[in-house]
Amino acid sequence: MxxxxxxxxxxxxxxxxxxxxxxxxxxxxxxxxxxxxxFVAFALAVPFIQGALFSTMNAGTDLARDIQTGFLNRLTLTxxxxxxxxxxxxxxxxxxxxxxxxxxxxxxxxxGVRFExxxxxxxxxxxxxxxxxxxxxxxxxxxxxxxxxGEAVQGLFPAFFVFLFISSMNIPRNLIQVTWFRDxxxxxxxxxxxxxxxxxxxxxWNAEALxxxxxxxxxxxxxxLSLSSWALKVRMAR
Amino acid sequence: MKTLAVARGxxxxxxxxxxxxxxxxxxxxxxxxxxxxxxxxxxxxxRDVPGFDYxxxxxxxxxxxxxxxxxxxxxxxxxFGIARDFEGGFARxxxxxxxxxxxxxxxxxxxxxxxxxxxxTVLTVVALAVGMNVGGSGVDLVGxxxxxxxxxxxxxxxxxxxxxxxxxxxxxxxxxxxxxxxLFFAPVYVPLGLLRGWIHxxxxxxxxxxxxxxxxxxxxxxxTEVGFAFGAGLALVLGFxxxxxxxxxxxxxxx
Numbered sequence: 001m002x003x004x005x006x007x008x009x010x011x012x013x014x015x016x017x018x019x020x021x022x023x024x025x026x027x028x029x030x031x032x033x034x035x036x037x038x039f040v041a042f043a044l045a046v047p048f049i050q051g052a053l054f055s056t057m058n059a060g061t062d063l064a065r066d067i068q069t070g071f072l073n074r075l076t077l078t079x080x081x082x083x084x085x086x087x088x089x090x091x092x093x094x095x096x097x098x099x100x101x102x103x104x105x106x107x108x109x110x111x112g113v114r115f116e117x118x119x120x121x122x123x124x125x126x127x128x129x130x131x132x133x134x135x136x137x138x139x140x141x142x143x144x145x146x147x148x149x150g151e152a153v154q155g156l157f158p159a160f161f162v163f164l165f166i167s168s169m170n171i172p173r174n175l176i177q178v179t180w181f182r183d184x185x186x187x188x189x190x191x192x193x194x195x196x197x198x199x200x201x202x203x204x205w206n207a208e209a210l211x212x213x214x215x216x217x218x219x220x221x222x223x224x225l226s227l228s229s230w231a232l233k234v235r236m237a238r
Numbered sequence: 239m240k241t242l243a244v245a246r247g248x249x250x251x252x253x254x255x256x257x258x259x260x261x262x263x264x265x266x267x268x269x270x271x272x273x274x275x276x277x278x279x280x281x282x283x284x285r286d287v288p289g290f291d292y293x294x295x296x297x298x299x300x301x302x303x304x305x306x307x308x309x310x311x312x313x314x315x316x317x318f319g320i321a322r323d324f325e326g327g328f329a330r331x332x333x334x335x336x337x338x339x340x341x342x343x344x345x346x347x348x349x350x351x352x353x354x355x356x357x358x359t360v361l362t363v364v365a366l367a368v369g370m371n372v373g374g375s376g377v378d379l380v381g382x383x384x385x386x387x388x389x390x391x392x393x394x395x396x397x398x399x400x401x402x403x404x405x406x407x408x409x410x411x412x413x414x415x416x417x418x419x420x421l422f423f424a425p426v427y428v429p430l431g432l433l434r435g436w437i438h439x440x441x442x443x444x445x446x447x448x449x450x451x452x453x454x455x456x457x458x459x460x461x462t463e464v465g466f467a468f469g470a471g472l473a474l475v476l477g478f479x480x481x482x483x484x485x486x487x488x489x490x491x492x493x
Contacts, residue, residue, distance in 0.1 A: 020422040023437025027287045027428045158265065165276040171283065181279040 010054035010096070011103050014047035018107070021046070021170060031175060036202045044108045045197035046169055048125075049190060051100040052132040053160045059093040060140030060153035067148045067235070076236045082229055090137045097133025101126055108201075116204040124210070125200055131217035132193060138224025145231035167191040189216045241341040248332070248345025249352070252319055256353055266315050266353065270308035270361050274300060278368075281427060289432050294371040294458050301365045302382065302453040303426055306446075308361060309390040310417050312354030316346055317397020317413045324405035324489070333490060343398055343482050350394040351387065358386065373459035381464065382456035385449055388471035393417055395478035402485030405492070424450045445470035 022040040029037050036042050066072045075085060105122065115121045143153045166181070167190040176182040185191050196213020199206035256262045278300040285296040292299045323329040329342075336342055366372075374382070397413040404412065424446040425433055433441050441447045452467030 016419070020426075020437075023435065024422070024425070024427040024433065025281075025284075026434055026437075027289070027432045028281075028284060030287050031283060158269075162272060165272065166280070170281060175283050176280055177283045178279045181275075185280070 010051050010058070010100055013054075014050040014100075014104065015107055017050065018043055018047050025170060028171065033172075033175060035172060038113065038202075040108070040111055041113045041202050042198065043170070044104065044113055044201055045194045046164075047104040047107075048101060048129060048197050049132065049193050050164060051104065052097060052129075052136040052193075053157070053164065054100075055093045055097050055133045056136040056140035056143075056160060057153060057157055058096065058140065059089055059137040060144040060156070061150045062092075063089055063141050063144035064148060064150040064153050067144065068150065072235065082232045082236070085232060086138075086141060086225065086228055089141055090134060093137035093140070094130055094133045097129050097137075098126060101129035113201060115201055117200045121200040121205070125197065128196060128213060128217070131214060131221065135217045135220035135224060138221055138228055142224050142228045142231060145228055145235055148235070163188055163190045168194055189220075192216050241338040241344065244336045244338055244341025245344035245348060248342050249348035252316065252346060252349035253352055255319065256349070262315075262319075266308075266312060267357050267360050269311070270304050270357060271364060273307065274304040274361065274365065277304065277427070284428060287428065287432065290428060292429060292454065292458065294373050297365065297368065297370045298372070298457055299454060301361075301370050302457050303421075303424075303450055305358060305361060305382070305386050306389050306450060306453055307421055308357050309354050309386040310393040310421060311414075312357060313350045313390045313393030313395075314397045314413050314417050316350035316353060316394050317401050318407065318410055319349075320346055320398055320401035321405065321407045321409055321413075324401065325407055329405070329489070339486060339490065340483065343395075343486060346398055347391060347394050350390055354386075354390045358383070372457060374456050374461075375459060378456040378459055378461060381461065382453050385453050385456070385467060385471060388468070388475060389446075389449060392471065392474040392478050395475065395482040399478065399481035399485035402482070402489040405489060420444060420446050426450075429454075445474060
């Protein structure tokens with residue numbers, strides 16, 4: 001919170017991309033089979049996932065700095081448990097993720113987006129923001145613990161960006177015409193994260209989309225946390 | 239002659255750095271290819287939107303934007319190198335050693351151009367390989383690539399002015415962000431006529447819109463708004479030249 005760049009960039013950049021895309025791609029709603037006549041409503045899912053990608057960077061960069069400055073080594077001299085180190089790191093990321101969700105939601109409501117799932121859907125959306133921040137944050141801590149380098153963590157950002165763009169970010173999967181792109185988007189877990197948020201906004205209650213979204217978050221979080229815990233053990237033993 | 243000698247030295251050093259350092263070279267090639275893939279591949283269905291009338295198809299439509307974007311970001315990435323030279327102390331030594339300091343800006347400009355030519359070649363080859371249609375004649379295509387060169391020079395001069403004022407890599411977002419905004423507030427995904435609301439209002443007054451529309455006209459073989467496009471591009475070059483050379487003076491004054 002004391003580093004404006006760490007807070008402002010995850011808030012401003014996704015909103016800017018939302019503004020650009022929702023203006024530029026509004027004509028897409030005229031395609032037969034497009035699920036809504038509001039592109040902002042369709043695209044509002046993107047900031048939630050893009051913000052989570054920033055969580056990865058934040059969690060990883062902060063932990064890598066602690067490693068580079070020797071702070072983590074000093075922690076190993078204390079009786080602190082590994083879980084507490086990871087929990088403390090990820091707690092901040094989750095709070096920032098929830099703050100981002102409030103801002104994205106407020107922007108969406110301000111420009112006229114209405115949630116088909118109602119107020120309960122908004123609560124589910126916050127639960128999803130919690131899960132997705134935890135999942136991606138754990139990947140960030142894993143990267144930091146394995147590499148011990150802030151630059152290496154930052155280097156992951158383009159890779160995550162590829163996952164975001166090769167997904168159903170800008171168009172529903174069934175409307176993607178190029179076969180290999182549709183297949184890649186279908187195999188890409190980020191598509192299902194987007195579709196879980198999108199279902200709450202433009203569909204209402206879609207159990208399959210929500211189960212896939214929450215399920216993928218849970219799998220990423222379990223894998224990320226398990227490997228982070230192991231990587232922390234290895235690093236503390238050095 | 240002294241100016242040219244300085245320019246040649248700065249350009250050679252910058253290009254040597256870029257072409258021997260994969261972490262500098264690869265992003266400038268991969269990012270345009272990635273955007274081309276994401277836009278032309280993922281959004282190809284947009285050609286079915288009523289009113290979309292670009293005759294060569296969506297791959298060609300997006301190629302022009304990505305080519306111009308790669309040119310602009312080629313300039314910005316070279317601006318990062320200028321900031322890095324100031325952070326490392328090399329630029330200060332260069333200011334002391336150069337008899338004609340305007341050659342420094344010229345040298346970075348030549349490096350930005352050569353660097354972008356490499357990217358543009360890769361992008362063009364890939365686009366042709368995936369079936370991009372070309373309707374324009376040789377003269378039209380020269381027009382398209384000259385417009386891209388103008389974008390490259392304008393972006394380099396902008397980034398150079400920022401780098402010489404701030405003299406730190408932390409100014410990277412200041413170089414990059416406005417270029418990103420100006421590019422994406424042009425008709426990126428659909429022709430200008432299909433934009434509606436506030437983004438249409440901005441796109442109409444955005445000078446880059448003229449450049450993008452003219453570039454698409456060149457590729458299709460039906461040039462449109464050529465005078466406006468070259469006028470807007472050259473005005474940007476002129477304005478940012480003043481910005482860059484005033485930045486050079488500020489860097490000199492800062493010592």
